[in-house]
Amino acid sequence: MTSTKPSSDSKGPSTESAPAAALHVGSGDPRTLIMNNLRQSGIFVALVVIVALFAFLTDGLSLSPGNITNIVLQYSYILVLAIGMVIVIIGGHIDLSVGSVVALTGAVSAVVVIRQGQPWWMGVVAALVVGLAVGAWHGFWVAYVGIPAFIVTLAGMLLFRGLTLRVLDNISLSPFPAEYNRIAAGFLNGLIGGDGYDAFTLLIGAIAVAGYVVSCFRTRVARIRYQQPVESFALFVARMALVGAVVMYFAWQLAHARGLPIVLIILAALVLAYGMLTRRTVFGRQVYAIGGNLPAAMLSGVKVKTVNFWIFVNMGFLSAVAGIIFSSRSNGAQPAAGNMFELDAIAAAFIGGAAVTGGVGTVVGAMVGGLIMAVMSNGMQLMGVDQSMQSVVKGLVLLVAVAFDVYNKRRAGAGR
Template sequence: MKRTNNEAAESSPSIALHTGIADPRTLIMRNLRQSGIYVALAVIVALFAVLTGGTLLSPGNITNIVLQYSYILVLAIGMVIVIIGGHIDLSVGSVVALTGAVSAVLVIRQGQPWWVGVLAALAVGLAVGAWHGFWVAYAGIPAFIVTLAGMLLFRGLTLQVLDNISLSPFPAEYQRIAAGFLNGLIGGDGYDAFTLLIGALAVAGYAVSGFRTRVARIRYQQPVESFPLFVARVLLVGAVIMYFAWQLAHARGLPIVLIILAFLVLVYGLLTRRTIFGRQVYAIGGNLSAAMLSGVKVRTVNFWIFVNMGFLSAVAGVIYSSRSNGAQPAAGNMFELDAIAAAFIGGAAVTGGVGTVVGAMVGGLIMAVMSNGMQLMGVDQSIQSAVKGLVLLVAVAFDVYNKRRAGTSR
């Protein structure tokens, strides 16, 4: 019996994929978790903008959000890679405190140049990461235990380094790392034109990258969204970026810490998506046995996962100590939970093998906007913690639900 052309196309995956255009509903369902966080971010921003009478989106407050939560976003980059690899790191808050303490002792107490403190903090972070990596990768101890021990160990070392006292202030050059701005470089009447230029370049880069990805997917006969939907997405993201840049341009200009964060997002986005190491991390987290049979050097990859986490914890430690203009024994308290929450809310899977750097950034921004919005509303700290906990629980429950549904549909 002869089949119609439509029936033949539906029964032949190769024909259906040849067009490179996927059914919109299929794309939405396939990327529900990743797409949902963007919708959630937009809804949360709109909600708190209304509840705070527009204060949330004021130029000064947007700048404050960038400055106040930049170190959590840096930690989230490293944490999502750890989680993709099937591990967890509970020590990052203590490492933030230790690296900031080492920098403060050298710069404030001993009078060393500010850059010596930065380099020393980064070296300590790398050493801590190597310590964790050795016990996880080569001794075979679960990362949960190793980093839990590290959380206690490095908090104790912080107390020893600081002699149980706070140190401050840092010199002005060190403070500029987290509190400095680039403005007035190319002028502007009542606004910083340089910030707008950087925003426009970011939009152009996003559009070019998205178009190249789309072309590559079509070339390999992978499903993509229709071209009008692609254009609409680029325009929407571009409008958000330019609005953000416009608000910064009317405040104090482009924060230096935002440049650092954008550089890290770009580098680690490429690392996870375009390098052999990134693919191996996904392979280990997705199916450890298959990765080993494929020739992946699991121990080496796991070792460098934790070295990288130590490095980014040190970067966050420098930013936090610069932001707070000093080092305190209790610095970094609970930072690990915020970083883990950002990764899970951003789409990382509990079992590993799934997650993106961009998703972790969006998850971190959701936490940042909620925290900032509730602070502007004068919500009690205990209620803020409860809300964050519920949001994390819902995100993980949604991940588990999706996996169970995918398992029963096979």
């Protein structure tokens, strides 16, 4: 009786079990493995290095409980924009209008709540409706008319900035009622006690770490099952430990300040939801397919126009969320609100590993990229660095991040 077990020199596909196959996953050229591991884990290492650097340069002030809380409050809206922007970039597009949309949605909310005297939640609803309408406007021109997103959103940047001025009559509106202000400036604390610290904040931090570890482990097992390359197990464990330590230190500092910011809960919910959307849903896979290889996606039956339309509707929605948070944080609406926010969001996505050509990027990576920008900006402010020099440093960091992506692609192409 002839055995069906393939010989060791067989050229056909292997039938070995997944655990056995896992022994071969990740083997190959050491330089390739190093580059792959750098791409997967380098952004986390970079964040830790930058945090440590500014802690040293500011004599620990950047890691004080009060300052860490301020970083969350001051940059949360940029992180919200980065979630939407990375999806836009994965799809092979760009959105230059998000700063103007932040200003417009905040202005609409202020008119409804402050000028018209409506309940605070009516302002939130009005802002979200306007954001969705703006996203649909952009999506129509990009998806169904075929105008490049760069041009459409550049026009939108001018259009919606002008509408903001008209809505506000060129004046600022303030203040919002306390309930609205609590969205970006409120805290949850004292729910389960703690002697000199907020135990609830530590509990949430521990749950977040556990969820992250479980998610990463499941992703690793799935990649091994399908014989896809993964980082070494030692590096995987080291990354889990590093992320866990950073998150728990972060939670510890928040627990010794004012507790858990409400805006951080909103941001965490968005990260979880959009992480699932991009990794676990048909829509998410189609966005990657369109950005990675548009002709192949079309031949595979992906409804490219529909997906592109909803990419921009989603960006409009998240711009409205950021507008609500920013206006709540500012306790008012200003005609110049949101200026240059789009550049910070784009920088966060690219620093976090998104590719300039589309098809590559993650929500978590965009969050880490945004945190790198936030820590850098905050650290330089604490050091008294001039605003012009801050712009120079951030521009150089963005350039290096994109150059690293281009270098990786060239190396990968040369290895084929």
